[in-house]
Amino acid sequence: MARQEFGKLVANDGTYFAVTLLALAVGWLLGVPWSLTELLGAMTVGAVAAILLAVIQLPRAELSALRPGFAGLRTVAAFAAWRSGQATMRPATLLVARLMVQIFGSLAAVGAMEAARLLLAPAQTVISGAGSFLLSTFVSAEKSGERGRTQKKLANRAVWALVVAVVIMVGVVAAALRGPLGWLVTGGKYELSAIAVVGWAVYLATWAATLPYVTEIVARQRSRDVFVVRLVDSVLGVVATLVVLAAGLGYPWVPWGMSVGGLVAAVWLRQIAVRTRPDARIGGRHRMSRRRTGVAA
Numbered sequence: 001m002a003r004q005e006f007g008k009l010v011a012n013d014g015t016y017f018a019v020t021l022l023a024l025a026v027g028w029l030l031g032v033p034w035s036l037t038e039l040l041g042a043m044t045v046g047a048v049a050a051i052l053l054a055v056i057q058l059p060r061a062e063l064s065a066l067r068p069g070f071a072g073l074r075t076v077a078a079f080a081a082w083r084s085g086q087a088t089m090r091p092a093t094l095l096v097a098r099l100m101v102q103i104f105g106s107l108a109a110v111g112a113m114e115a116a117r118l119l120l121a122p123a124q125t126v127i128s129g130a131g132s133f134l135l136s137t138f139v140s141a142e143k144s145g146e147r148g149r150t151q152k153k154l155a156n157r158a159v160w161a162l163v164v165a166v167v168i169m170v171g172v173v174a175a176a177l178r179g180p181l182g183w184l185v186t187g188g189k190y191e192l193s194a195i196a197v198v199g200w201a202v203y204l205a206t207w208a209a210t211l212p213y214v215t216e217i218v219a220r221q222r223s224r225d226v227f228v229v230r231l232v233d234s235v236l237g238v239v240a241t242l243v244v245l246a247a248g249l250g251y252p253w254v255p256w257g258m259s260v261g262g263l264v265a266a267v268w269l270r271q272i273a274v275r276t277r278p279d280a281r282i283g284g285r286h287r288m289s290r291r292r293t294g295v296a297a
Contacts (some may be wrong), residue, residue: 001136008057009132012050021047082223086214089230090207095243097254104245113251115185116196119178121202123170127162127208134158134212138219151277155212162208171201199255199292206262213269220276229268236261 001011023042024034032038055063101110134154141151174181175197182192214226240257 001132004133004136004140004141005057006133012054012057015053016046016050018046019049035037037138068253079221079223082227083218086223086230089227089234091199093234093237093258096238097258099245100238100241100245101251101254105251109251112190112193113196113254114180115182116192116252117200117255118185119174119181119192119197120167120170120200123167123201123204124207126166127204127211130158130162131211131215134215135219138216142219151216151273155216157271158212159209163205167201167205167208171198173203174201193252195252196255199252199259203259203262206259206266209266210262210269213266217276222272222276225272226269229272230264231242232268233261233265236264 020042023045024038027038028034072124098110098113101113121217137154138151141154175194178192178194178197186192237258237260238259241254244253244257245251
């Protein structure tokens, strides 16, 4: 990813998928009954194969330079800890939302809410993939010393592309075709709520609006800042969801409530990204220098 060699990533994922299927096939030929345990075992075999392929694809110069040691371990561990904490916030918030829907409603309501969310799964996949591309792009920009205006242009374009071209368009299509598409998800047992489908589109829109700024900030190794924003985002989302359910509005309005935190996060993260861009940092140092020399800013 750091070298933007996405073709090799595709080869890696393809190997993981193919070896997993091969392991399942071998197990079936050996008479091992298919089960969750066997599936996880086959996925593990596929993951090991993908790891080996990733090592083979690394440049020899990188492999030959590797030596056992602890240099930089503290920095890497801190970065990984904040990043993993940040990545935990969204699924944890969704879990709490499901539990609240079950408490205020029923398991059937949870199922209906999840079915509406699944219609937006293609948009979620595209957003996640865009995050991988944007992170490596911003890291490359930081290393090459590109000016903040270039990074601003990239971030703003990414926000509009993700929100307008992906989320809103997919959300409109999903809402308009929720009848036939919903049948694929529910088996025709119940009709999906248009309010819930559009609500999940809005929820993903707030995620898409924050992602470019998140990757820009993380590229500057400020994972802790992102974690704090995501934590506040999650708390606000949970509180808004509780208010929605306590008011008796029902599960279709849950994603709307969860979007409240996302809107706050989008504004906050943009401010952090703008403040930490190269031009802003240089300008800040220049103003400080002028103050120290007694020149009015």
